[in-house]
Amino acid sequence: AFAFRLGRRKRVEAVSRLLDGGAVFGDEGWREFIPNHYQGRIGYGEKLRAVYNGSSFVLDVRQPQARTGLTQRVFDAGCCGVPVLTEWTPELEVLFDPQRELFSYRTIEEGVRKREELLKSIPTALRRAEEARRRVLHQHTYPHRVRRILEALKEAGI
DSSP states (O other), rough: HHHHHHHHHHHHHHHHHSSSSOOOSSOHHHHHHHHHHBBBOOOOOHHHHHHHHTTTTEOOOTTOOOOOOOOOHEEEEEEETEEEEEEEEHHHHHOOOHHHOOEEEEEEHHHHHHHHHEEEEEHHHHHHHHHHHHHHHHOHHHHHHHHHHHHHHHHHOO
């Protein structure tokens, strides 16, 4: 329980400091922590795409219980061609080129610096967003995933 609470506190601090006034969508629990910025749940489809496409960047902060791994947000916002500021994880470097396609951070302080870099250099941010979009469309769509799963099953003799 302590680890969960500490992780939640980290997420709230990260979102508060890294968004610096932006909108938060998602679980109702955010209303309690960031009431002035919470905009409610948002489903997949046109509304989500409109929110992403109207954003300067999309922030990705992992759940407290997920010490590693990427969230779907990296792929969705990447596919929309929107700059992504994401918490670093080892998988990031396997699936993307963080120096060319995303903005990643390991600490909140580094995240604040990356946010400022992203907002001050719009051409760089948009170039990275377009590179991420290309990567997602060429390597990370559902047909790509299905092919990889089938190849792995075939290699395993299943």
